Amino acid sequence: MENIDYTSHIKPTWCPGCGNFGIFTALKQTMAELKLPRENVVLVCDVGCAGNSADFYNTYVFHALHGRALPPAAGIKLANHDLTVIAIVGDGGLFGEATTHLMNLIRGNHNITVIHHNNYRYSLTTGQYAPTTPKGTKTPSTPEGVIEEAIRPIEFVLSCRPGFVARSSALKPAHLKDIIKKAIVFKGFSFVDVLQPCVTFNKDQTIAWYQNIVEEFNGPLSLEKAKELAVREDKLPIGLFYADKRPAYHVEVSTLQQGPLVKQKIDKIDISKLLEFYK
Numbered sequence: 001m002e003n004i005d006y007t008s009h010i011k012p013t014w015c016p017g018c019g020n021f022g023i024f025t026a027l028k029q030t031m032a033e034l035k036l037p038r039e040n041v042v043l044v045c046d047v048g049c050a051g052n053s054a055d056f057y058n059t060y061v062f063h064a065l066h067g068r069a070l071p072p073a074a075g076i077k078l079a080n081h082d083l084t085v086i087a088i089v090g091d092g093g094l095f096g097e098a099t100t101h102l103m104n105l106i107r108g109n110h111n112i113t114v115i116h117h118n119n120y121r122y123s124l125t126t127g128q129y130a131p132t133t134p135k136g137t138k139t140p141s142t143p144e145g146v147i148e149e150a151i152r153p154i155e156f157v158l159s160c161r162p163g164f165v166a167r168s169s170a171l172k173p174a175h176l177k178d179i180i181k182k183a184i185v186f187k188g189f190s191f192v193d194v195l196q197p198c199v200t201f202n203k204d205q206t207i208a209w210y211q212n213i214v215e216e217f218n219g220p221l222s223l224e225k226a227k228e229l230a231v232r233e234d235k236l237p238i239g240l241f242y243a244d245k246r247p248a249y250h251v252e253v254s255t256l257q258q259g260p261l262v263k264q265k266i267d268k269i270d271i272s273k274l275l276e277f278y279k
């Protein structure tokens with residue numbers, strides 16, 4: 001089987017040096033190494049700099065509304081659980097708008113992968129503070145400093161009883177590929193927090209800052225230890241925090257045990273009683 005190239009004919013428009021390039025390359029290479037046929041992959045992209053990658057991948061892509069990538073991702077997986085479904089979301093869309101979706105998909109252990117492009121800013125709209133921006137940070141929308149406490153993504157996800165939680169860095173290609181590969185093959189909800197520089201609008205979390213603060217560890221860890229590492233601020237640990245093998249959502253739905261919904265014959269199903277009920 002020839003190597004699958006997931007690169008579309010549209011050239012990325014990201015700023016030179018943007019962390020999105022590292023994530024884009026790592027995901028394409030991982031999908032190729034896993035030999036995922038293009039027709040069996042669906043990427044669901046949020047709105048934002050990360051979400052713009054919808055144009056740059058050559059596979060099936062759904063470009064969702066801002067903060068609304070996760071519901072269609074879960075819906076696609078429920079309609080055809082033979083597909084590999086990956087959501088690509090930034091920190092603004094995910095933790096500003098989509099926390100309820102995130103929380104409930106984690107609880108249900110829907111078998112999708114969420115790749116969180118975390119650059120601590122709303123970058124597409126020129127660098128306003130995001131829910132992950134540390135308290136006190138001055139941005140165009142917080143000239144006197146951010147008032148709110150920042151959300152710590154790993155800590156948040158761990159509190160929702162997740163399947164798989166990991167963190168990596170756009171500046172560590174081999175590590176990132178390894179983590180994304182483990183997340184995609186995991187049979188349940190997988191969350192990958194990817195630290196990435198926004199070289200244009202974030203002058204705090206710079207490449208040098210990441211190089212100094214990121215520290216690799218070997219996981220998975222116990223839930224208690226994972227929670228301990230998730231709140232560290234002197235270092236940002238990267239690795240597999242936690243993995244819990246429990247049945248994915250679609251496995252527990254009786255009608256889906258007969259196979260993916262899209263492959264089931266539904267034309268002979270009698271819905272007359274249902275229609276009568278709602279008349």
Ligand code: SF4
Pocket residue numbers: 013014015017018019020049119123124197198199200201
């Ligand atoms: Fe990347 Fe920031 Fe440029 Fe967006 S604004 S493409 S996140 S460097």
